[in-house]
Amino acid sequence: MLSFIKKIFVTRPVPRQKPEYYNIICPYCFHKFKPEEVVFRATHTRDDDDEFMERIDENLSKWRKRFKADEVYMEAVIDPVTIPDENRIYSEKVLVGVVDRYGEVTRRRLCPECHNVLPVSAGKVPSNIISVIGASQVGKSVFIASLVHTLQNKTAVNFDASCIAMTPEVGNRFNNRFIRPIFENNTMIATTSVNEQMDPYIFEFKFKDDNKETLTLVFFDVAGEGMTSREYLEIQAEHIKNSSGIMFLVDPLQIRSIRDKIHLKLGTEEQNEFSSKYDEPTMVISGLYENFIAHQPNSRTNIPTAVVLTKSDMLHYLKEEDSDYIQPNSNVFRNVVHKEYLNNIEFENINGEIGRFLQKVDQSFKSAVDVYFTNKAYFAVSALGSNPKNTELSGVVSPIRVDEPFIWLLNQLGYIDRRDT
Incomplete structure (x- = not known):
């Protein structure tokens, strides 16, 4: 009876009247x-x-x-x-x-400005640019690959929808760059260069329910080394500013206190070389502030922002009973499937745990996020399910909670419900 009452009073997105066209x-x-x-x-x-x-x-x-x-x-x-x-x-x-x-x-x-070819659905449906940002080595390319693969093969089915590349050319380019290396050849993909041409990966997420608008999803694989470069961010700030949602990726190894506690099965020399490549996540916020956030009202952005702790499988090295960091029964290690709606209980569990975790291990970063991003939530994902060894993947790729930030963004944009059941 209680669950029935909850369903009656569940908060649903207010249906939007479709305009004649979209900008x-x-x-x-x-x-x-x-x-x-x-x-x-x-x-x-x-x-x-x-x-x-x-x-x-x-x-x-x-x-x-x-x-x-x-x-x-x-x-x-x-x-x-x-x-x-x-x-x-x-x-x-x-x-x-x-x-x-x-x-x-x-x-x-x-486009009348740059003369690139527009998506066939442009003007008919909202164009939702999803910016995936983060410092170098954070795993943006792998995350995008795993996310889109999950959206196409699992998430879309769970929400009575379909997710396809906007054109065969986009699909082939995405498969060659991301899907085949990881999911067919069990190898890692090359790091994105700041000089690489920024052709977007455009997908259509279409619901069976005609009352729900189709989403045109535009993903950018932004070079991490450019996220602390003024010249690079001056170019990229426009797409971040026009985003419908942001996924801000943070690698545990970017956080100095965590680097000291996680013992990778690497030699000392390799480990030191590996760690030296990382920029602190607060440096990324500084770059965003200078080129984007400072120019917004009150020097804050209200774009829904999912702060995503990547490579969560590495946190197994930290888990301990009564740990101040991660306990063995942490939500981080448990995959969750959201179906038909965002499960609010599961969302609040991971949001609260990762928010508290970041507060303990990098208070300055957590404080900066709280100040400059007015609509944010915290997540932890493993795009692969395990840590690669020398660019080789062992076993079957099994992502953990990789689509959860996207599902939260769907809710924030008014496409799906959020329920406690």
């Missing part, structure tokens, strides 16, 4: 604009028409220059203001195509 945030340069402001890439070239000749795309080349990439020759860009109304193609009141003066149809919509 588009370009997943490449983060320029924000209305769907009517898109431009189109022609599907053909003509040597007898200057406007349709192949040429250097100045806008796209300027964007590529940030990553030291070459100029590119492309088909012409068509501004829809030059197209008669009868030759414009709409879907759900969103401009999705035009017929040029040669009768050729193009649906290749571009």
